Amino acid sequence: MISDDGVLQIELDNLENGEIIKHTLLLIKGHIRQKRQANKCREQQIYLQVKRGDATWELQLQSNISRTGQFKLLCDFGQLEVETANTRIPLQLKFSYCNIVRQCEILYETSAYCKTDYRLQSLYITCCNQQPTPSQVLENCEKINLNLRLVQCVYAEQLRSAGYDRSTYTLNSDCKIFETRLTCEEVWEQSEESLWQNFAKEILNSTTWGGEDKLKFVAFIGCTKYDGAAVAATGDFSYTNIRKHLKGHAALGGGGLALFGAAYLYAWPQRFDEINACFGSNKLVDLTQLPDDSNYRRTYGGVYATTLGAVVHEIGHTFDLGHTKDGVMGNGFDYINRVFTIDNLTENLPERVIQVPAPVLSTQTVAGPRVTQLKRTPNTFLEKYHEQKTNDSFYFTRNCVIILAHNKWFGYSHGPAAVQHTDSALIKYDSINGCVLSEAHGNPLCLIEVRSVDNSLVKYWYEPQSNQESDEIYKFHLPKEALQALEKHHYLFVLTRSGAAKRLCEH
Template structure:
């Protein structure tokens, strides 16, 4: 589009006209490009009309007739973003500011993007979805001890941070699945953050490692009156009494991540089964409202290790802490949705880079890789989870040039294809299609492995075709290899799959099979 002789063009990369959005935070990404000027407009004249500005403005306006009738005009929300050196822009907006008049109503919103003398219009629909009690949802919790209840101000601020950042995580999952061609599927949040008062005292919490914290809190939730009989809920819980002894860290003059972690009590970053559990020691770097998100990611203020713990993968900045710890939330929540570990991407080495999803003009970040630790000996105690996962930092030297080219050519924060397939078919992600079918675990002997023919077989012919098979390590659920069943409307559904030699050899050496059907049935084979 040329307006007033301007040669610029606005291209939106991740949003189409008429698209329906069911998550409250929307990231809009795009490019400012130059386009060919028609012969009727001279290049000199077009250039003279350009303002030379380096920001793009977004105006969001409600188009609901009912809303306009009650409020005289549609509500306007405006914000701006800097344009990167290569013309890239990213805008994050809160669609929930435009409240629909009734539940499940598709509220039409007009997006107006302005740059230089160009105006680009898009119309989208924000749908506030009401979920019934049988829907699969994620419930945020703030865990407090009876002997140390926070003030109302502290409680309110921390719960607001939890709500905001889980909505951001919800948006991230939707963006990742959309970019892979699965549509804006994501999980649903049950309610705002709720307080859960544990029977444990602060001293008891501080004395436990994260594995024991996870198991004890999981069992408490399972046995609680409020949350115990809710099989359709998974929980994301934050421990309110996390404490850090910065004075001892400073006295030791050992500022390694391992030593910082030793002096951080009541902390966890662990997910699996029905619970993802985290500490609150890093909330000092988290935003409280949408307008602070970008600046928190970009915050280069050094971490004062005498006052605050650092988990930034050695970036040592407030922005690095926010990126790594929020990325960890995305990663550990992924485990509750049955994702294993991968060598690359969010479920591997890539979750530190979540900041680059929302920021532009990013410098190359050459961060240490991570190692996947083996299971703790008592990780299989009877409880509602399958197996907690453990991710630790490994300080190594990396190839800067390789990282430079990788981050220049594509965003380093991504889910690998096999993870996206699992999420797209997972019952916690199909609620948007009003489909509560499928099951987290397959019925006994519905999906089997025939050791004689080396085949995975779905015995539910015509109803549960195979979708994905992963070969995972028993020790840490690291995916060694995976196979996608290429069955769709144009091809015959697959109910029998013969394993390649590499998979057969792996399951004979401490690996198991993770099997997913097109209908969302999940089973694990060859574990024993």
């Protein structure tokens, strides 16, 4: 919409008329265009009203306008989940800035309307001898609920920006309490790999969640303990030493479980209207009292960004994503704050090193590796400046997006059910001819990755395509570099058009 004098205009960058929104938190990005400096509007807020039928509804909003006119507006549709059920709701959005108005019509689908049985369930783990205060458990569960909705929004935005529908996972319900058979003392003595193994087994064997093969879980350990006094006594405030004195902690994902410690929830918002303030908080972390995982930013905002980014990363492993050199599944998950904020200063953070994977529980629940170790790197401030000036620095690489876009937990369904249930068995590797095959009719190859056995780092990836758009690829001959990598501790991850995935050549 342009003002009467043609000077002022509201542009929406990531929302069009008729779009279907399937998640409660919606990030709207756009620009205020002003063609003349004279009489320039100095308003610092953009306003939004929502009409549903004859009723006008004021949304909860978090909005900012940058010095260059860019705006990011976060909307909470959660109220619609309470007021309505099993329905698709037409909404008219009315944006106002100074004397101009821009309207956009969308459809909101409630979670009850969603037909998929494949969902994500959050759990708050308490020990059998733990007696947490009900208020603390409630506060942490509310933080988990809110921020998993925010992560849901992040996945949807990433897929849309890559050219796919705004697809994302569906939350099963609010966070539930899960009491482990372990005592606090037993939890504190175990490594994060052991904790992942134990909790994965308990959840899968529990009367409540056992046999739920259509659920994946995100769990937070409630008894995580930090010995700040011991850290202070050493005078060593490095991440390695902080992690050494953090017991009952994990940041590990794979198979059907992403597992985290609850120690960093102190920096997370509990309410929607706290999100921007938490991302922007420059409050320094008292390392004698609280642990720091901010990639050396040492602020509450840094802790929030890094630990929420780690949740996006580890959940990604549960959706079959490997590690990448760049992006969310590599070195870029610290920057999730930039997705929601504007006018950010350049952050030149240490690079990360990909660690060795955790032990395997079973073929169905593989604990993937994680990225936690840090190393100092040469000054690349100028590189970071240009990179962060032109984008949010928080993104999934193309191969990761393809996997997510074809994942059944993201609502993807293609082809007859019979084909979908059997086609993973029909994905094969012909070692004699060095090619990957899909023997299921109507289910061609979609993506092939060569991953390291040590840390699931993607060394090469291929998107089989023909010169003719209508042609489908059922056989793909691996290039020479891929064949050489398979001889040196690498394996294949293969994805077909139906979303079936299989690992081949694992040693």
